[in-house]
Amino acid sequence: MSIVNEVQWSELQRDPKSVAAIADQHEVRVKRRDGADLLLVRADHHQYRHSAAIIAARAMRAVFRQVGPDVVADALLDEFPWIAVLPKSDRAELVKEFIQGIQASADLGQWALVAQTMHEWANTAIVHADPELHRTLSEPTTGDFGPVPNPMEM
CATH class of the missing domain: 3.40.1620.10 (YefM-like domain)
Known part of the structure; x- marks a missing residue:
């Protein structure tokens, strides 16, 4: 610590x-x-931590490859119980993006990438947890829904 x-x-x-x-x-x-x-x-302390983060990220990636996405997804359930509502195919994709996010975050020293990945997947879990919302968002759309407002003006 x-x-x-x-x-x-x-x-x-x-x-x-x-x-x-x-x-x-x-x-x-x-x-x-x-x-x-x-x-x-101190810059040398920061550099040491950055190097250690890269080493840890690479080690985690190697372990995750050995055990497979199902085991990793199950292990992540302790910290992120909402993973349980994701379909199996989405769990595999989450694990892939999580591993990529850890590696990129370690390389760049910007850990917000991992947080953003998990935030986006949590929102996906919200959709899967609500059958009506999931149905609405999964149905094909037809017709024109009109002009889209400029988000900068909202």
């Missing part, structure tokens, strides 16, 4: 050497009143 010390922006301005000394040991959250907090971390 990472230890994060907190300092105020004014403390960083007033005594940057002390804050840097703290950052040599642990991450430092710089609290600001006029914006989002900042995280101060």
Whole structure:
């Protein structure tokens, strides 16, 4: 577990050497009143974590390939119980996208990709959990539904 010390922006301005000394040991959250907090971390620590994330993602991908998508989907049920409402073919696709998302996130250092993948699949599960919604969205459409409003004007 990472230890994060907190300092105020004014403390960083007033005594940057002390804050840097703290950052040599642990991450430092710089609290600001006029914006989002900042995280101060040594570049070599960040690079080490990034490399470790890539190694972990590759190891997970290798394990997932060995055990197969069904076992991975079953394992993910502990954290994401909504997977149970997905059809088997969708579970296999979720596992594929999850593995790809982990690898891409690790490579890019942007973990929001995995969160977005799971958010989208959770929404798919919502559709499958509601028979009426699933039927409505699965039926073929006919005719013209009229102009589509500009989402930027909504």
